[in-house]
Amino acid sequence: MRSKLSLRGKAAIVGAALAGCGEAHGKSSMEITIEGVHGALADAGIALGEVDAIATCQPLDMLSGLTLAQELGLNPRFTMNNRMGGSSFLSHTLWAAMLLELRLADTVLICYGSNQRTASGKLMTALGLPTYEAPYKPLFPLSSYALAADRHMTQFGTTREQLADVAVAARAWAKKNPDAFMRDPLTREDVIASRPVSDPLRVRDCCLVTDGGGAIVMRRAETAKDHPRPPVYLLGGGEGTTHRDISEMADLTVTGAAQSGRTAMDMAGVKPADIDVVQLYDAFTINVILFLEDLGFCKKGEGGAFVANGGIAPGGHLPVNTNGGGLSCVHPGMYGIFTLVEAVRQLRGEAGDRQIDGAELVLAHGNGGVLSSQVTNILGTEATL
Amino acid sequence: MAGIGQGPGPDAVFAAKLAEGVFEIQKCGGCGTHVFHPRVICPACGSADLGWIAPTGRGTVYARTVVRRKPERGGDYNVVLVDLEEGVRMMSRIDGIAHDQIVAGLKVTASIGEGAEGDPAVVFRPE
Numbered sequence: 142m143r144s145k146l147s148l149r150g151k152a153a154i155v156g157a158a159l160a161g162c163g164e165a166h167g168k169s170s171m172e173i174t175i176e177g178v179h180g181a182l183a184d185a186g187i188a189l190g191e192v193d194a195i196a197t198c199q200p201l202d203m204l205s206g207l208t209l210a211q212e213l214g215l216n217p218r219f220t221m222n223n224r225m226g227g228s229s230f231l232s233h234t235l236w237a238a239m240l241l242e243l244r245l246a247d248t249v250l251i252c253y254g255s256n257q258r259t260a261s262g263k264l265m266t267a268l269g270l271p272t273y274e275a276p277y278k279p280l281f282p283l284s285s286y287a288l289a290a291d292r293h294m295t296q297f298g299t300t301r302e303q304l305a306d307v308a309v310a311a312r313a314w315a316k317k318n319p320d321a322f323m324r325d326p327l328t329r330e331d332v333i334a335s336r337p338v339s340d341p342l343r344v345r346d347c348c349l350v351t352d353g354g355g356a357i358v359m360r361r362a363e364t365a366k367d368h369p370r371p372p373v374y375l376l377g378g379g380e381g382t383t384h385r386d387i388s389e390m391a392d393l394t395v396t397g398a399a400q401s402g403r404t405a406m407d408m409a410g411v412k413p414a415d416i417d418v419v420q421l422y423d424a425f426t427i428n429v430i431l432f433l434e435d436l437g438f439c440k441k442g443e444g445g446a447f448v449a450n451g452g453i454a455p456g457g458h459l460p461v462n463t464n465g466g467g468l469s470c471v472h473p474g475m476y477g478i479f480t481l482v483e484a485v486r487q488l489r490g491e492a493g494d495r496q497i498d499g500a501e502l503v504l505a506h507g508n509g510g511v512l513s514s515q516v517t518n519i520l521g522t523e524a525t526l
Numbered sequence: 527m528a529g530i531g532q533g534p535g536p537d538a539v540f541a542a543k544l545a546e547g548v549f550e551i552q553k554c555g556g557c558g559t560h561v562f563h564p565r566v567i568c569p570a571c572g573s574a575d576l577g578w579i580a581p582t583g584r585g586t587v588y589a590r591t592v593v594r595r596k597p598e599r600g601g602d603y604n605v606v607l608v609d610l611e612e613g614v615r616m617m618s619r620i621d622g623i624a625h626d627q628i629v630a631g632l633k634v635t636a637s638i639g640e641g642a643e644g645d646p647a648v649v650f651r652p653e
């Protein structure tokens with residue numbers, strides 16, 4: 142038997158900020174990142190020199206952790222460059238909590254930024270097609286998600302309308318967020334009439350291409366209240382990696398979120414019904430359906446019905462992606478950091494018109510690759526400790 | 527008999543066979559599991575005893591997408607995942623059928639056709 146060491150409540154997010162969301166003309170990905178870092182340190186009331194561990198991964202710079210140290214003028218004790226796609230930052234928080242708990246570091250900075258919209262106008266990625274998929278020209282990463290959506294529809298009868306309702310809910314939340322990129326009205330009919338890209342997915346099933354960055358600062362819980370804003374505690378975390386390439390995913394209707402969610406919720410001592418707000422990496426509409434099922438908010442195969450008819454929109458039965466998500470708020474590539482920043486906003490009561498009253502527990506969830514890496518964090522206010 | 531350290535790796539072996547018009551997948555001498563794509567050790571049991579066998583070529587479509595492309599750029603094309611009878615899955619393309627008639631459960635048979643760059647690639651046709 143392994144001993145039950147736990148990271149529950151041992152570390153907290155004490156600063157958070159966004160930067161350059163939407164269009165950040167004339168700025169590099171690292172410059173956007175560092176604007177976010179500056180904001181998060183100010184939010185935490187922490188001097189740059191106090192940072193002794195850093196974590197990042199950037200769209201094109203394979204050694205971005207080293208670049209970050211250089212640009213910040215830091216000589217960190219730990220530099221984390223672990224790269225699993227959009228889930229990376231929710232894994233960085235777990236490593237941060239371990240370093241803090243072991244007293245190997247005292248102040249951990251986690252950050253991301255990308256200028257993909259103004260620099261390239263499309264997803265900026267260092268990845269090419271896998272050897273055994275390249276001959277068939279799947280769109281990367283879109284066709285992989287399209288295959289998952291097709292399988293879900295075949296196996297469970299999930300409908301085109303239900304997929305559309307995920308995008309419609311995201312837009313409804315975005316309308317409440319003055320910082321969201323797309324805030325015009327969007328109906329189910331608009332989504333279904335939008336340009337087909339890789340069946341069954343259409344352009345409005347796909348995340349945005351924007352610029353943007355985000356940063357958070359973590360410290361041990363024991364000092365987390367020595368900062369201007371209320372701490373947001375990391376109560377649980379878990380990972381699941383099932384494959385890299387979609388052709389190697391055993392069951393396209395079951396993701397590693399089943400494992401990551403269970404691990405995270407077990408550590409936190411909570412169940413899905415306890416969660417007040419959910420932030421999921423919604424790279425494509427099907428993701429939200431898959432993750433809500435795998436995380437236990439509904440049964441496998443019932444995700445379509447769960448999200449339909451405003452189920453996850455404002456006033457629905459579960460608030461999901463209150464910032465508008467990658468579908469309508471911001472999507473500069475590896476989106477995971479934005480689930481964490483929005484979780485902080487909700488748990489501090491700073492979310493303005495989109496604030497969920499009495500939010501105490503948030504589940505933040507990142508996806509990396511093509512449904513390949515799943516990482517879940519459970520975050521809570523002091524009342525949940 | 528395959529083995530670690532003897533000759534080219536499994537990707538090169540697969541590609542060389544395909545270039546000669548032969549489609550083979552691996553089978554584990556340790557546990558009997560069929561393996562695709564080619565690997566150095568068996569993902570089911572860890573054995574390096576992976577030999578090559580000819581699959582029946584019969585399979586079933588597991589999932590499909592149609593990539594929408596303007597006619598002047600070559601038009602629409604399908605991308606599928608096919609489960610072979612041996613229990614392995616691969617990405618491929620179905621030729622000889624309208625894209626919208628390809629559905630999960632369709633029975634298909636493998637042949638060697640052309641991939642995106644004109645290189646040999648395993649493709650399927652309806653049975």
Ligand SMILES: [Zn+2]
Nearest residue numbers: 554557568571
């Ligand atoms: Zn084996």
